[in-house]
Amino acid sequence: MNRLLLWFHQLGSPPVFDRFAARWTPWGFGLGLVGMAIGLYGALFVVPADYQQGDSFRILYIHVPAAWMSLMVYALMAVYAAIALIWHIKLCEVLAMACAPIGAWFTAVTLATGSIWGRPMWGTWWDWDPRLTSELVLLFLYLGVIGLNAAIEDRRAAARAAGFLAIVGVVLLPIIRYSVEWWNSLHQGATIRMFGEDAMDPSMKWPLWVMIIATKAWFVGSLLQRARADNLAREAGKDWARAAAGVEK
Amino acid sequence: MSYLEYVIGAYAVFALYLAWDFWAPRLRLSRTRREIAARARREAARAATAAGKEPSA
Numbered sequence: 169m170n171r172l173l174l175w176f177h178q179l180g181s182p183p184v185f186d187r188f189a190a191r192w193t194p195w196g197f198g199l200g201l202v203g204m205a206i207g208l209y210g211a212l213f214v215v216p217a218d219y220q221q222g223d224s225f226r227i228l229y230i231h232v233p234a235a236w237m238s239l240m241v242y243a244l245m246a247v248y249a250a251i252a253l254i255w256h257i258k259l260c261e262v263l264a265m266a267c268a269p270i271g272a273w274f275t276a277v278t279l280a281t282g283s284i285w286g287r288p289m290w291g292t293w294w295d296w297d298p299r300l301t302s303e304l305v306l307l308f309l310y311l312g313v314i315g316l317n318a319a320i321e322d323r324r325a326a327a328r329a330a331g332f333l334a335i336v337g338v339v340l341l342p343i344i345r346y347s348v349e350w351w352n353s354l355h356q357g358a359t360i361r362m363f364g365e366d367a368m369d370p371s372m373k374w375p376l377w378v379m380i381i382a383t384k385a386w387f388v389g390s391l392l393q394r395a396r397a398d399n400l401a402r403e404a405g406k407d408w409a410r411a412a413a414g415v416e417k
Numbered sequence: 418m419s420y421l422e423y424v425i426g427a428y429a430v431f432a433l434y435l436a437w438d439f440w441a442p443r444l445r446l447s448r449t450r451r452e453i454a455a456r457a458r459r460e461a462a463r464a465a466t467a468a469g470k471e472p473s474a
Contacts, residue, residue, distance in 0.1 A: 197439065204435075208428075222419035227427040234431070270438065277434050281427040288420050386435070393442035401449045404456060413453035 180259050182399050183408040189396035196389025203382025210375030218372075224288050229375055231281040232359060233383040234274045238306060239341055241271030241387065245313070246338045249331030259399065261327035264334060265317050266394035270387060272310035279303060290354060298347035299355035306344060309337040323402055 178184050211229035218225035245267035252260035282300065283293045294300065313330045320326035343350075348357050360366045360376060368376070403409040418424065 212424075212428075217419065224420035224423055226424050230427060230431040269441075273434050273438060277431055280430045284423050284427040284430070288423055386438075390438050390442060393446065397442055397446040397449050400446070400453070404449070404453045409453055410457050413450040413457075415454050415457040 180257055182259065182403050185259055185399055186396055186412050189392040193389050193392040193396065196385050196392060200382050200386025200389055203378055203385055207375045207378035207382055210378065215372045215375060221289060224285055227281050227285040228359065229379050231278060231285060232376060233379040234277040234281065236380060237383050237387060238271055238275040238278050239344060241267050241274060242306065243338065243341060245271060246334045249334045252331055253328060261324065261331065262395045262398045262402070263391065264331050265327050266391050266398060268310055268313045268317065270390050272307060272314060275303060275307040275310055279307065295354050297354040298351040299344065299353055302340060302344040302347050306340055309340060
């Protein structure tokens with residue numbers, strides 16, 4: 169078997185995953201923190217104020233990365249849930265359910281920072297605009313997944329039910345992404361694009377990219393840490409879990 | 418800096434989220450470890466009690 173494929177199969181084993189997560193969690197958090205320190209320094213002290221929005225545009229450096237993460241984490245959660253449902257891989261159930269609180273918080277941060285920016289720029293904290301409303305629905309979907317997972321006692325049945333909800337909810341992602349194009353929206357179009365022209369001056373862009381990458385590194389750390397705790401709780405009766413918890417034989 | 422209170426408010430929300438996201442899974446992991454250790458102690462105590470009660474041949 170291909171070595172990479174073999175490693176991937178082995179990673180599905182709970183004790184191997186525990187060791188993997190223990191090793192890479194500090195790297196995720198560490199790289200995320202360093203990246204955010206650099207990105208936020210650039211965002212707050214290096215880039216010039218916007219000619220129209222003044223300094224309030226600096227909120228964008230946390231709002232946009234959080235918004236991207238809210239969508240990316242949901243897509244990843246649905247992928248893990250689909251793998252778990254199709255191939256019955258227990259670790260994918262753990263990873264899918266570990267995604268939910270992280271994604272929910274990124275969505276809440278997106279809504280909160282957007283609202284704080286909207287007050288001086290739009291003159292209101294909230295508007296039932298398609299982008300804002302669909303992002304709020306995303307938060308409710310995350311909460312639904314978390315609630316369903318917590319409501320069922322059997323951990324595997326809970327993860328399967330919540331995973332199914334996560335998969336169904338994927339339909340919301342393109343609605344959020346294209347809501348500003350499909351409907352008349354108070355929310356502006358995409359500020360930056362991966363490919364092609366965007367609306368942002370190049371001098372203002374680098375801290376945003378640093379923040380986008382840093383939030384992803386942070387997410388890796390958070391996901392591994394949460395999945396590790398859940399994995400250990402599910403395997404509490406096993407010898408390896410006892411050894412990992414520091415219990416002597 | 419213009420709109421300072423809004424910028425501070427938004428960054429404070431983000432900082433609070435990061436702090437929670439860092440500590441919450443860490444606390445859960447240490448609680449899980451404690452629970453595993455407590456369960457192992459209970460099982461060891463039960464096994465010792467059972468062994469003590471066994472009738473001698």
